[in-house]
Amino acid sequence: MIELLDVCYVRLGTKDIQTSTDFATRILGLEVSESSRNSRHLRSDERGHTLYYHDGDPNDHVVGFEISSNDDLDSAAATLEAIGNEVYRGTRDECDSRHVRDFISFREPSGLKIELVVRPEVLGKRHFPSRDAGISGFSHVGIFSQDCQRDEQFWTQVCNARVSDRIGDVPLLRVNEIHHTLALVPSQRGGLQHINHQVDSTDDVMRSYHLLKEHNVPIVFGPGRHPTSGARFLYFQGPDGMTFEYSVGVSEVDEETYRERQFGFEPFSLCMWGAKSNLDGLEN
Numbered sequence: 649m650i651e652l653l654d655v656c657y658v659r660l661g662t663k664d665i666q667t668s669t670d671f672a673t674r675i676l677g678l679e680v681s682e683s684s685r686n687s688r689h690l691r692s693d694e695r696g697h698t699l700y701y702h703d704g705d706p707n708d709h710v711v712g713f714e715i716s717s718n719d720d721l722d723s724a725a726a727t728l729e730a731i732g733n734e735v736y737r738g739t740r741d742e743c744d745s746r747h748v749r750d751f752i753s754f755r756e757p758s759g760l761k762i763e764l765v766v767r768p769e770v771l772g773k774r775h776f777p778s779r780d781a782g783i784s785g786f787s788h789v790g791i792f793s794q795d796c797q798r799d800e801q802f803w804t805q806v807c808n809a810r811v812s813d814r815i816g817d818v819p820l821l822r823v824n825e826i827h828h829t830l831a832l833v834p835s836q837r838g839g840l841q842h843i844n845h846q847v848d849s850t851d852d853v854m855r856s857y858h859l860l861k862e863h864n865v866p867i868v869f870g871p872g873r874h875p876t877s878g879a880r881f882l883y884f885q886g887p888d889g890m891t892f893e894y895s896v897g898v899s900e901v902d903e904e905t906y907r908e909r910q911f912g913f914e915p916f917s918l919c920m921w922g923a924k925s926n927l928d929g930l931e932n
């Protein structure tokens with residue numbers, strides 16, 4: 649079994665690196681930690697980077713998950729190969745560009761590229777965001793799934809993720825004590841569905857709501873509150889059609905006593921305040 653410790657970064661191709669950087673810094677509220685002509689590393693917490701933009705195809709999405717050691721990386725590669733996945737081992741240069749000691753990559757069943765990384769870099773220098781969005785860190789991702797039941801099996805049976813809740817057949821999966829680190833969202837395509845950053849307070853969610861509207865950033869869902877994790881949330885659209893979420897108050901799970909819950913596939917399961925969703929794959 650592969651043991652995922654946490655999600656650690658997202659890598660996105662973009663048609664326009666400058667527009668994406670402006671959005672990430674001036675709107676979303678991240679900090680550029682490294683810059684080259686055709687790439688940007690961006691920080692949201694103590695980690696060296698949690699989002700990476702590079703010149704390239706906007707459909708090129710990668711999600712990195714931390715695992716604990718090189719031994720675990722070797723056994724993850726063997727497990728994945730044994731079930732028919734093609735596994736690629738990162739070169740020294742590729743590891744350096746990710747600021748990790750080692751990584752392997754493969755594609756999950758709906759086709760999204762996943763990197764399993766060992767020892768992602770943390771910086772001693774204090775994170776200093778470019779705008780006061782109140783971000784406390786990168787927290788979870790939504791992944792498009794062509795078959796939620798099949799993909800849930802992969803994440804739970806191969807990667808030891810646990811179901812915290814299901815909304816219909818949409819599972820919210822945890823890999824540690826946080827309510828969820830990934831959500832599978834039904835779609836004909838694969839790739840990333842949304843990128844979540846936690847913020848400090850409901851005031852931060854509401855302040856950003858007004859700022860985003862002033863900047864004509866499309867609001868996709870919210871402000872609202874998820875009955876599943878309990879988080880107050882706001883979803884909005886960034887460059888290349890990517891959806892971002894701010895949320896605050898996600899619950900933690902006691903592994904010994906928690907029992908997964910089944911929510912109906914209906915609007916109030918997504919927002920207990922009654923906001924309507926325009927999220928791709930979850931419109932209501």
Ligand SMILES: CC(C)c1ccc(C(=O)O)c(O)c1O
Nearest residue numbers: 790831833874876877878879
């Ligand atoms: C996948 C969807 C939109 C979803 C549902 C519930 C939560 C939560 O409980 O926090 C999310 O963060 C989601 O993104």
Ligand SMILES: [Fe+2]
Nearest residue numbers: 788790844893
């Ligand atoms: Fe989310």
